[in-house]
Amino acid sequence: MLTPRIIDRAVGAALDEDAPWGDLTAEAFLPVDAIARAELVAREPGVFSGGEVFAAAFRLTDPSVSVSMRIADGDAFAAGSAIAAATGPARAVLTAERVGLNFVQRMSGVATLTARYVAEVAHTDARIVDTRKTTPGLRAFERHAVRSGGGFNHRFSLSDAVMAKDNHLAVLTAGTEDEAALTAALRAGIARLSHTAHVEIEVDRLSQIPPVLAAGAHTIMLDNFSLEDLRAGVELIAGRAVVEASGGVTLETVRAIAETGVDVISVGALTHSAPSLDLGLDVTVA
Template sequence: MTALPPYLPTLMVEDIVRAALLEDLGRAGDITTAATIAPHLTATATMNVREAGVVVGLDLARAAFRLVDPSLAFEALANDGDRVAAGTAIARISGPARGLLSAERVALNFLMHLSGVATTTARYADAIAHTTAKVCCTRKTLPGLRTVEKYAVRLGGGSNHRYGLDDAILIKDNHIAVSGGVAPAIRAAQAYAGHLVRVEVEVDGLEQMGQALSATPDAILLDNMGPDLLREAVALNATHWQLSADVYATDRRRTRLEASGNVDLTTIAAIAETGVDYISTSKITMAAPTLDIGLDIGIGNP
């Protein structure tokens, strides 16, 4: 079944964009534009993608122009999630020149960054498209932008890990060290969690994985394991759940396996081919380069 596209409520978009505009406008507003552009002047502008990629952030760009000047007209010429070629026009804005110029940088910042996240995610997703594995983002996101970065990851073909500390339990090595072991930590989490909260545990080897399987968590994170060890982990999981190779991938009862660590475009295919379900990496958010998008402006209405 094909998943419906991700959606950002308008209220969430406005809060994020408003904060960015207030940061940029500072205490006195756009004094350069106020000093050089007469209030009656109008202009038109086109946003153009200067390199191939996945476009994300059009709703945030629209909100930036609208919040600065509600009389500005914003026409999207593409949709979030579209793969576009270099030279593609993705939006047209027209109206008072002052508002257009004051909102330009914030609108472009969101578009360039989120399109960069989506484009990078798409490259990772394309590299493992021949497998059943999914590439996932992590909590390593820019402060204040997690919601929109995770939105961009999904539009790039990736999957979201937990959004924060409150929507899923992920028991990491330090939790295990303090709580007294893998299985005790899992059982404590299961006793604490509500029935809709999933429990995942991080392990660093097959011995710890065996301990984890004895407590049946929902997922196991295989930390910094090479392809050979990952294949052994998949085999151990199949044996634990008594599953043959032909039904393993689709069986919904078994523990899901996530690989993490040493993931990049040169390694992700080999990791995916081991049979793990998810591959998490911060590179699709924290290390994603921006997509080059420009705004070309002219005087007067179209």
């Protein structure tokens, strides 16, 4: 998802936002021929993500700036670790530094939080996945960061897969509790899809599972289920569909959720609540 085109478009927009008419401070105070070296240093431990994005901030500011990476996306690091270095014209290095830092701090924060969730469920077969609760315009970056942290991605957009949630079902069934009507309505929608489309249906109670299974859902999301009901749902589905748990998942609850036997645990907090990691640039004259 995080292609060079997507990186350059977003980083270019960020640079335009930060220095729309140039860097007034650098141009006023820094000699045009001054060369600087900026070292990206971790102020706290974490998991790294965003190396290509960090490099793009300097490349797009001035192609003569060279960036060397010490670690790769997905690598863990300790506080004090030197992660990367950028060397080139001082004006360009200092103009690009904040944009480069903003991206890599955000992405490494997402990767670090994801890695903590993944560690909690490592003794099970459950996958930790993200959601569409991402920063508008930065989904590819945050989704890449989730992968850096050892997690997996849910559908990227509304166009990638079918997910009929509670509000869809409320409209579809007009409030009826009739199981046969639910199955028929879902089957009618599935019949209009390509055979390649993946269909996921969200349920909020155990009684919805049989009609959803009968409709042919590929994945069933158990939303805000208790641990007892999650176990019952896994047993009821019995391998006939992928079982996803969702709703209010935290680091304190994810282990017990995974131990119910679900296949996937979707966690909105990976992207909407991850704090940026404390990374800094130490600049010296080269």
